[in-house]
Amino acid sequence: MDWERRRIELQWTAAEYRQRAWATWSLRKATSVGSRAVVLGRPTVDATDLVVGDDFKIWSGHRRTLVSGCGRIRIGDRVFVNCGTVLIAVQEVVLGDDVALANEVYIMDSNSHGVEGRPHVQAPVVIGDGTWVGARAMVLPGVTIGSRVVVAAGAVVTRDVPDDVLVAGNPARVVRALDYPAGCKRAWHDEWGCPCPKLVAAQDAAAPTAPIGRG
Numbered sequence: 001m002d003w004e005r006r007r008i009e010l011q012w013t014a015a016e017y018r019q020r021a022w023a024t025w026s027l028r029k030a031t032s033v034g035s036r037a038v039v040l041g042r043p044t045v046d047a048t049d050l051v052v053g054d055d056f057k058i059w060s061g062h063r064r065t066l067v068s069g070c071g072r073i074r075i076g077d078r079v080f081v082n083c084g085t086v087l088i089a090v091q092e093v094v095l096g097d098d099v100a101l102a103n104e105v106y107i108m109d110s111n112s113h114g115v116e117g118r119p120h121v122q123a124p125v126v127i128g129d130g131t132w133v134g135a136r137a138m139v140l141p142g143v144t145i146g147s148r149v150v151v152a153a154g155a156v157v158t159r160d161v162p163d164d165v166l167v168a169g170n171p172a173r174v175v176r177a178l179d180y181p182a183g184c185k186r187a188w189h190d191e192w193g194c195p196c197p198k199l200v201a202a203q204d205a206a207a208p209t210a211p212i213g214r215g
Contacts, residue, residue, distance in 0.1 A: 019038040027052065029045060030052055031050055034052055048069070049072045053078070057080045069093075072089060077097045082101055088107075088109075093107060093108075093125045093126075099128075099133075100188045102135040102153070104135060105137055107125055108125075110141055121142065131187055132187040134151055134152050134154070137151045143158065159172075183200040
């Protein structure tokens with residue numbers, strides 16, 4: 001047995017259990033939190049109507065992560081929120097399953113103040129399953145982003161985005177379509193710990209089988 005590897009695995013396991021225990025406290029103001037939530041650091045999570053799915057991960061480090069507001073926030077399963085992200089809902093923000101928000105992403109469903117004497121803009125924000133929002137990108141009020149989208153670092157998303165594309169720039173525009181292999185559920189991929197094979201296997205197992213015809 002590789003004792004050094006075993007020691008490292010035990011350290012990781014112990015760290016994850018500590019982070020799960022800390023998640024219970026950090027997410028105590030949420031309306032509902034799924035299983036196996038993990039919190040690293042000290043995020044501010046004080047949203048008044050927050051529902052979080054299973055396997056939620058939120059990190060807060062060099063800049064504090066903020067999840068706040070009086071509106072509805074709905075977060076799916078296996079969502080990751082990285083350090084410095086600001087997510088504020090006045091009306092509604094929805095993150096689908098397997099969404100990843102990189103460092104210092106900004107998402108808000110209200111611009112708080114109008115310009116040129118016009119009223120402020122307030123409208124729901126929806127980010128589809130498996131989408132990856134890059135570092136310091138901004139998603140503005142009223143935007144719906146499709147599934148498995150990659151939002152490039154620093155992009156400012158001002159309009160709706162279709163499924164399976166890469167967008168970049170200010171304002172963000174479609175750069176190209178993304179071609180995923182069969183069974184790939186999300187834009188962001190890890191060589192280790194990717195959940196896609198297990199998700200596909202579970203879907204296949206749950207699918208009804210066709211009846212065998214009589215000869």
